[in-house]
Amino acid sequence: MPGLACVRACRKSLPRSYLKEARRKAGPQRQRIGPIIERLAIEHADAAIALRFRSALELLVSVMLSAQTTDVNVNRVTQTLFEKYHAPEDYLAVPQEELERDIFATGFYRQKAKAVRGTMRMLLEDFDGEVPRRLDELVRLPGVARKTANVVAAELGEPQGIVVDTHVRRLSQRLGLTRQEDPVKIERDLVKLVPLPDWGRFPHLLIWHGRRVCDARRPHCEDCVVNDLCPSSRV
Numbered sequence: 001m002p003g004l005a006c007v008r009a010c011r012k013s014l015p016r017s018y019l020k021e022a023r024r025k026a027g028p029q030r031q032r033i034g035p036i037i038e039r040l041a042i043e044h045a046d047a048a049i050a051l052r053f054r055s056a057l058e059l060l061v062s063v064m065l066s067a068q069t070t071d072v073n074v075n076r077v078t079q080t081l082f083e084k085y086h087a088p089e090d091y092l093a094v095p096q097e098e099l100e101r102d103i104f105a106t107g108f109y110r111q112k113a114k115a116v117r118g119t120m121r122m123l124l125e126d127f128d129g130e131v132p133r134r135l136d137e138l139v140r141l142p143g144v145a146r147k148t149a150n151v152v153a154a155e156l157g158e159p160q161g162i163v164v165d166t167h168v169r170r171l172s173q174r175l176g177l178t179r180q181e182d183p184v185k186i187e188r189d190l191v192k193l194v195p196l197p198d199w200g201r202f203p204h205l206l207i208w209h210g211r212r213v214c215d216a217r218r219p220h221c222e223d224c225v226v227n228d229l230c231p232s233s234r235v
Helices: 004-013 029-043 056-065 071-084 088-092 096-102 109-126 146-155 166-174 183-193 202-212
Strands: none
Touching (some): 056 109, 056 146, 096 109, 146 183
C-alpha cells in the first residue's frame, strides 16, 4: 500500500478536473457538436496554431520545443534557431552542447536537444530526411508522443486524431463532450463526435476560446457564444 505522503503527491500531480461543473442539461452531444463548432468558428475566425514555421521540419522542431513552455517563447528561440539549422544534417553537425545552448531558453534543453538530434537521425535513416505524415510513423520519432504527432499531422493537412491539450481537456469536460480525465480517452470520445473534416480546426477553436473566454478559474460565461449549449454555463 502506498504511504499517505505518496497518495497526496500523486493527487497534487493530477490536473484539475472540470467534470463536476457540467451539471445542467444541455441536450445530446451529437446535436450540440455541430452548433458548437459553427459558433466558435465564427467567434474565433483567426484561430490557428501560434507557432511560426516555414516547413514541415520547422513545424516538427517547434512542437517538440513547445513542451513545458509558451508558444511565444518558442517563437522567440526559433526566430534565430531556424536561421542556423535548415536540414536534419545541420542538427547533427554540431555538438549536442551547442544545440543545448541554442534552445536553452525553452527549458529542459538537455532532454529536448537529445530528442531533436535523435529525431533528425531517424529522419535521415528511415525517412529520407523528410518528416512523415502518418501518425504511426511520427510517434516512432524520439521525443514525439501522440499529442505532438497529432499537431504535426494536422498542420500538414492530414489530421488523424484530435489534439488534446489542457484547454481542449478543460473545455471538452465543461461542454459535456466527455466524462474522461485521461487525454487519450478524451480524444477517443471527441473523434466519435467531431466530424472528420473538423478534426484539424476543432482543437484550435477550443484553445482560443479557452484563452479568451473560458478561463480555467473564472470562465466568462456571460460572453460565451455557446453558453446555451454548455452544461457548465453559469448564466
